[in-house]
Amino acid sequence: MSCRGCECNNADAENPKPKILAVIFDLDGTLLDTExxxxxxxxxxxxxxxxxxxxEREEKKRLGMTLKDSAASVVKDYHLPFTPDEFVQQIIPMYQEKWKYAKALPGANRVIKHFHDHGVPMALASNSLREYIEAKISHHRGWKELFSVILGSDQVKAGKPAPDLFEEAAKQMGVDAVHCLVIEDSVxxxxxxxxAGMEVVAVPSRGEAAGCSSLADTVLHSLLExxxxxxxxPQFEDWVDQALPIEPIYFSGLYANGFVSEVTEDGRSALPDQVWGVFFGWAVADMQKTYRVVVAIGLDCNSSPHKNIQMHTVDGNNCCISNQQMKLLLVGYIRESNTKEISSMDAEALEECKLxxxxSLDLPIFSRHGCVPLVPRSFSVEDMISTPGISASPAEENMRYFNVMILGPAQSPYEGGVFKLELFLPEEYPMAPPKVRFLTKIYHPNIDKASSFLLSPLSIVSPEFLIRICLDILKDKWSPALQIRTVLLSIQALLSAPNPDDPLSENIAKHWKTNEEEAVETAKEWTRLYASGD
Structure with a gap:
């Protein structure tokens, strides 16, 4: 027997289950949002x-596979001209660059710390290789020290679905398998x-719910449940009355008819599958007025790529903000939500959540987050860009302005340079593109000094150094579905591949086409002179 959205260890008086003495966690999709x-x-x-x-195949086929099995499967399915080992050697460095940006899933830090504080032995058992596990968790302070055992599939005879990893974890902890509880996300x-003969709590990643429900002892939407x-x-003792403080969750979308629709480039939710339940926090309409809100999040069905996000203002002014772009900051969790509530929360339940x-938002533990209504001031590359070589943070005095730094791409004339930019979100954003200007001088055929510009009131840079950019998505190719991340990635790509055939600076383009070697040397010299990062 298993249950969705509740917990039961299925013991009865006549057949009590063995006492749980240790907990074993999977990593990817269970504790970390590596996906x-x-x-x-x-x-x-x-x-x-x-x-x-x-x-469609990738979402269903390879979740939970060992690296070896996954590599062999990919090479076969896509008819790649490599051996599985060659495929791994080429793609792993690309993944390693991104692992540092994998965030802990909702409730992960909470449960790890809780068990450690109460002396409950914990193991980490993943189908990843041991060195990759350590690389991923190295970006999460204290995680390595909190687990008494860490095992990868290269340390046992066979990875999951064989029981070897869990059996070895129990053995190294000195706990019999029947006294272990496993927390997993995959079938x-x-x-x-x-x-392995262990009890299992499943917190399924998308597409895994049906399989997990028929096998696991308990199935939850989120570790918060x-x-x-x-x-x-030992039970948690961190609830504040009827609310649970959580690590802040940020996202945005278009609000209409009681629901927030995320706008993403690939059509998939920016929120992890495990963000599910009734939450509260703040919402900002068009980056102006701030509202206290109750937000119910879930899916209409497990196969849906979109989150269903129902939002209600505490003061009932929903009609005043309809058809507006919203920025949301969630700081508290009230409870799980059922499928019916995701479509429509009844009046009595809604009023209780509003109260x-x-x-809660008057209490310091929650209200301390209220100073960041538009974009968190701690926004950094991992929050906003998730790409090495780019950082962006909002200005303290005006949250429409962002201070941006882009590192010159390797193997380009701008390698080693630190280029400062200014990004501004106009009133019409996201229907109109952001305004972006280089503040650092640069020798590039697609970038030149601005003949007209929009200065931040914070800027102290001379206008002659404000530089415009030839980029289609900042002009006629803009779409509201595009993100700031896309704009900055495009600028980074422009530095990697100057295009003198579509110039903004005719003189530099002519130089590039008539004597590319000399033009590249000039670009390198400008980088040394003006982009040293001082």
Whole structure:
């Protein structure tokens, strides 16, 4: 028996289950959102090799596989001209660059710290190789020290769905398998845990819910729903009345008819699958007025690529903000939400959630986040860009302005340079593109001094150094679905590949076409003179 959105260890008085003494976690998709951090890597790799990603197959086929099995499967499915080992050697460095941006999933830090504080032994057992596991968790302070055992598939005879990883983890912790609880997100992981004779809590990634429901002892939408006391483990004591403080969740979308529709380039939600339930926090309409809000998040069905996000203002002014772009900051969790509530929360339940929200947001533990209504001031490359070589942060005095730095790409004339830019979101954004200007002088055929410009009131740079950019998505190719991330990535790509055939600076373009070697040397010299980062 299993249950969705609740917990039960299925013990009865006549057949009590063995006491749980240790917990074993999977990593990717269970504790870390590596899927989001590495999104696009595989598609980029395939494109480089003249192949097109089969999205439907990738979402269903390879989740939970060992690296060895996955590599063999990819090479076969896409008819790649490599051996599986050669494929791994080429693609792993691309993934490694992204692992540093993998965030802890909702409730992950909470449950790890809780078990450690109460002396509950924990192991990490993943189908990744051991060195890759350590690389991923090295970006999360204290994680390596909190687990008494860390195991990768290269340390046992067979990875999941074989039971070897879980059996070895239990052995190294000195705990019998029947006294271990496993927390997993994939069907292959659940199968492995059950084969080892262990109890299993599944928090499925998208597309895995049906398989997990038929095998796991308990199925949850999120680790925020996990109640350790149901397994004889110490219960959480961090609720503040009827609300749970959470690590802030930021996202944006268009609000209409009671729902927030995310606008993303690939049509997929920017929120992890495990962001599910009734939350509260703040919403900002068109970057102006701030509202206290209750937000119910889930999916209409497990196969849907889109989150269903229902939003209600505490003061009931929903009609005043309809058809506006919203920025949301969620700081508290109230409870799980059922499928019916995702479509429509009844009046009584909604009023109860509004009362909890109103009371909670007056408390310091929640209200301390309220100073960042538009974009978090701590926004950094991993929050906004998830790409090495780019950083962006909003100005303190005006949250429409962003200070941007782009590192000169390797093997380009701008390598080693630190280029400062200014990005401004106009009133019409996202219907109109952001305004972007280089503040650092640069020798490039597609970038020149601005003949007209929009200065931030914070800027102290002389107008003669403000430089405009020849980029289609900043002009006629702009779409509201595009993100700031896309704009900055495009500028980074422009530095990697100057195009003198589509110039903005005629003189530099002419130089580039008549004597490219000399033009490149000039670009390098300008980089040394003006982009040293001082």
């Amino acid at each position: 989001w951090a590495t999104r696009g890597v595989f598609e980029e790799f395939l494109a480089r090799n003249g192949k097109v990603l089969d999205k 292959v992981g659940v199968k492995a845990a059950k084969a 996990f109640q350790p006391e149901h397994w004889g483990l 909890i929200t109103s009371a």
